Amino acid sequence: MQRCISSLSFSDPLGEKIRAAAEAGFHGIEIFREDIIGFDGTPDEIGALARASGIAITSLQSLRDWEASPADRADWCTKQVERFIDLAARLGAPLLVVCANTRADTLPDPARAAADLARLADMAATRGLKIGYEALASSTQVRTYAQAWDIVQRAARPNLGLVINAIHTFAADAGLAALAEVDMSRVFLVHLADAPTTRIDPRLMTESFRLLPGQGNLPVAELHAGLITRGYAGPMSMEIFNDQLRALEPALIARDAMRSFDLLDDRLAAEGGAHSAVERLAFIEFACRGQDAADLAALLGAMGFAKSHSKGGLTAYSQGDITLVLNSAEKGLAHSVYLMQGLSVAAIGLAISDTAPLARLAESGAAAEGHDLPLIRGPGGSAFYLLDRPLAETGFFHRELPPLAKTAAVGSLTHIDHFAQALVPNLFLSALLFYRAIFDFRSESQRDVLDPHGTVHSRVVANDTGTVRLSLNSSLSAGTSTQRFLEKAGYAAWHHFAFATPDVFAYAATLPGEYVLKMPPNYYDDLYLRFDLPADLVERMRALNILYDRDGAGEYFQLYTRSLNGLFFEVVQRNGYTGLGAPNAGVRMLAQSREYEAAHALDMF
Numbered sequence: 001m002q003r004c005i006s007s008l009s010f011s012d013p014l015g016e017k018i019r020a021a022a023e024a025g026f027h028g029i030e031i032f033r034e035d036i037i038g039f040d041g042t043p044d045e046i047g048a049l050a051r052a053s054g055i056a057i058t059s060l061q062s063l064r065d066w067e068a069s070p071a072d073r074a075d076w077c078t079k080q081v082e083r084f085i086d087l088a089a090r091l092g093a094p095l096l097v098v099c100a101n102t103r104a105d106t107l108p109d110p111a112r113a114a115a116d117l118a119r120l121a122d123m124a125a126t127r128g129l130k131i132g133y134e135a136l137a138s139s140t141q142v143r144t145y146a147q148a149w150d151i152v153q154r155a156a157r158p159n160l161g162l163v164i165n166a167i168h169t170f171a172a173d174a175g176l177a178a179l180a181e182v183d184m185s186r187v188f189l190v191h192l193a194d195a196p197t198t199r200i201d202p203r204l205m206t207e208s209f210r211l212l213p214g215q216g217n218l219p220v221a222e223l224h225a226g227l228i229t230r231g232y233a234g235p236m237s238m239e240i241f242n243d244q245l246r247a248l249e250p251a252l253i254a255r256d257a258m259r260s261f262d263l264l265d266d267r268l269a270a271e272g273g274a275h276s277a278v279e280r281l282a283f284i285e286f287a288c289r290g291q292d293a294a295d296l297a298a299l300l301g302a303m304g305f306a307k308s309h310s311k312g313g314l315t316a317y318s319q320g321d322i323t324l325v326l327n328s329a330e331k332g333l334a335h336s337v338y339l340m341q342g343l344s345v346a347a348i349g350l351a352i353s354d355t356a357p358l359a360r361l362a363e364s365g366a367a368a369e370g371h372d373l374p375l376i377r378g379p380g381g382s383a384f385y386l387l388d389r390p391l392a393e394t395g396f397f398h399r400e401l402p403p404l405a406k407t408a409a410v411g412s413l414t415h416i417d418h419f420a421q422a423l424v425p426n427l428f429l430s431a432l433l434f435y436r437a438i439f440d441f442r443s444e445s446q447r448d449v450l451d452p453h454g455t456v457h458s459r460v461v462a463n464d465t466g467t468v469r470l471s472l473n474s475s476l477s478a479g480t481s482t483q484r485f486l487e488k489a490g491y492a493a494w495h496h497f498a499f500a501t502p503d504v505f506a507y508a509a510t511l512p513g514e515y516v517l518k519m520p521p522n523y524y525d526d527l528y529l530r531f532d533l534p535a536d537l538v539e540r541m542r543a544l545n546i547l548y549d550r551d552g553a554g555e556y557f558q559l560y561t562r563s564l565n566g567l568f569f570e571v572v573q574r575n576g577y578t579g580l581g582a583p584n585a586g587v588r589m590l591a592q593s594r595e596y597e598a599a600h601a602l603d604m605f
Contacts, residue, residue, distance in 0.1 A: 001228070003261050004028035004058045004237035006191075007035045010253050011246040014039045018050050020250035024258050028058035030237055031091055047092035058235050059095040059132065059189060060088040065103045066120075067133075067151075068113040068141065077116075085124050095130045095188055097163055100142035108141055114154035121157035132188040134163035137171035137202040144174035149182050161188035164227070165239070167195060167210055170218045171202040176226050184232040191239040192264075194220050196446065210240045212260040214436045215429045217445065221267040228268060236261075247426050256430050263437040276440040276463040277358070281416045282349035282387045283316075283323040284497060287338035293328050295564055296343060300324060302515050303499075303561070303569065304411015304507075309401035316401055320414040322499060323391060325401070333383060343565040345494040347383040348419075349373070349391070350439075350468070358386060361438065371396040376438065379431035380423055380493050412507050413499040417572050418469035418580055420496035422482045428457065428474040435461045435470065447582055451589040453479030460580060471496075471580060481589045484596065485566035497569055498580075504557040504573035508544040517560040517568070517591050519545045547584040549577065556581050560588055562595065 005026050010017040014035040021029045031046065039046055050057050063084045069077055088096045098120070107113075121131045135148040142148050145164050152162050164187055169176075194216030195209050213220040224236075238257040240246075245253060288296050300317045305324065309316035313329030327334035327346060334346035352358065362374035372395040373385040391397055423431050435441040441461040449456045454477020462469040473495075475482045485495045501507045508516075524542040527533055531550060541548060547558040554576025561569045572581070 001233060002027040002058070002235040003258065004030060004235045005254065005257050006030040006032065006061065006237055006239040008032045008061075009238055009240040009246070009257065010250045012250050014046065015049060016250050018046075018053050018055060020254045022050075022053035022055040023251065024254035026055060026254065026258070028056040028235055028237070030059045030061050030097075030239070031057055031093060032061045033087070036087075043087055043090040047090070050092070057091055057093045058237060059097050060084065060091055060093040062097045062099045062134075064099045065101050065106075066098060067101055067116040068107040068109055069101065069103070069116075070105050070107065081120055081123060085127055085129060088124075088129055089127045093129075095132050096124060097132045097134055097189065099134050100136045100139035100148065102136060102139050104140060106140040110141075110147075110151050110154060113142070114151045117151060117160055118155040118157050121155065121160040125157075125159050130159045130161065130188055131157075132161055132163040134165055134191070135168060135172070135174075136165070137168040137206060143168075143172040144178070145169060146174065146178040146181070149178075152186065161186045163187075163189045163191065164223075165191040165193075166213075166218070166220050166223050167191070167193040167206050167239075168202075169223065170195070170198050171205050173198070176219075176223055179223075179226050179230060182230075184227070184230050187227070187232055188234060190227060190232065190234070190236045192220060192224065192236055192260075193238070193240055194218050207241055208243065210242050211245070211429060212238060212240055212256055212433055214260050214263045214433045221264055224264045225268045244426060245429060248430065252430065256433050259433055259437040263433070266437075266440070276442075276468075277353045278439050278441070278463045278468050279351045279353055279465075280321075280467045281419070282351040282385075282391050283325055284345060284416075284494075285325040285327055285334060285347045285349070285385075286343065287334040287346040288326050288343045289328045289338055292343035292565065293326055296326060299515055299561065299564065299569075302512050303571075304413060304510070306410070309397065309403050311401055314401055316397075319411050319499075322413055322416055341488055341565075344488075344567060347375070347385055348494070349385040349387055351391075352386050352388050354388065358438070362386060372399070378438075379427055379434050380421070382421065382494070411510070412501045412503065413571065414502070415500050417498040417500040417570075417574065418471065419494060419498065420471040420473055422485050422493040422495050423472060423474045424486060425474050425476050428459075428472060431472055432459060432461065435472075439463070441468075441470070449473075449582065449585045449589070451475065451477065451480040451482070451586065452593045453477055454483075456480055456482045456585075456589070458582070458585070469580065479593075481592045481596075488566050495567055498558075498572050499569065501571055501573055504546060504559055504571055505540060505544065507571055508546060508559050511559070511561075511571075515561050516545050517562050517588070517595065519547065519587065519591050520594075523547070523587050547581065547587060549579070549581050549583050551577055551579055553578045558584060558588075560591070563592060568592075 003026050005021050007017050124131050133148050135142045135145050193210040194213045196216050305317035305319045308318040315326045317324045337346040362376050376384045444460040446459045456475045458473050460471050473482045549556045556577035557573040558581050559571040
């Protein structure tokens, strides 16, 4: 299969798009005529630039509103075709894409459309070109690839074939069953894209809301697999029309598009479904120093953590299956992170069942930090260390963190339940693709959480078993808690870790009040409107600042700590409950906003 990308998937001048696609490893790039307008050179020079960059031109996009036109447009249609064919030849594009007519005056006559396309194919053949006919969900007459295939068969020209477009297929509810009737040797090109949903206007979805496969919720992987298993071996092209994605640098767009191809190929190769190799969080490493380190250590001690290992600038705190490493060394990755943003999470260690699939993506941990662990760079500058054995058996702990005299943890925390990462808006979709393609996490639908100062967009990704769950959060509003945190921590922006306990009430009773985030009193009165709860239970929650939620599987109790440089912890009791307490996220943000505004009241004048 040839991996390709369309030029309109990028912003920036055409030359930069071609170079970015070539450097990312694409075999080909589709050139849209809109990009030719701003190119400082002739169409012939575009072809020369592509060849010099080591990438082929896959097609010229697109001849539109042409076939089955009324007789009064015949002369113009003929001239237009001649000019498009000439342009394709000058570019060195072997294929001209023809999109199904969207004009209201298109004739409802498949035989006429076939005759027009046959004539076009004959004209193109004299220049050695192929014609690819593409159905559009917004077309007046030809909305599905099955209809387009019928017209291609009627035209009966060897250089006329089908272009199958994923986003238009799903927008038109065309389904995949009709693929069995299509001769794969007559499919000349496949356009791939995803979307959040098909429950919006087809034109709006196809023109403005396209995503890379893996960023949306459409069955693009099934279409991809169906084509490959039926023998399709031609070019597949990412064709993404989305202003948010196009705001990224061309190199990042190209990298994410290649990552999306990898994800599709991995899904196809996985028998019985893909499986995430990530088993759990092995450790969390904090960059800290001086008073920041003292404040964090005091909070961890109050939460029941005990020192378990220490050497030089590294100190580990443990409780249950949780290991937290405080790094105040004056070199390495954590040192760099601290210099940029102060107290924050420098890296996360992931326990992996098999590091081999990720080895090609990892760099030497020794070069970055001295932890002697493979390291993967993630979104927003985040870093992940990979462990294929228990933490205590790694060279990292053997050499760098010898155990202290045994001190028992005094809390009842058992493991890391979930965690959260804040992302600048234009990295939100890129991060989603990273976790799906690199770690094979599953994703849930996006939720919007109301912060007192705006909206926070949130999406949960998780491994197969749910032992690793991560909430990705982003906001366009400057005053939200997520955006305030990003102002401090634009590098590795993990801001929230939730620890599990079997009894949150007993745990809360041991946590000093100065470390607890105070909830709005009216929250507890509101609980009576949402749930039929005993009054004494609600009053216990009120006294301890515990929040509550319920789903069809069970109950959920939550307790939050106050923030340190925007970083905070959560303690949860999960009684069968399957979610992450999303209905209470807005309440937590309100409480944090009130605390922040009280602390910075003088800054507002």
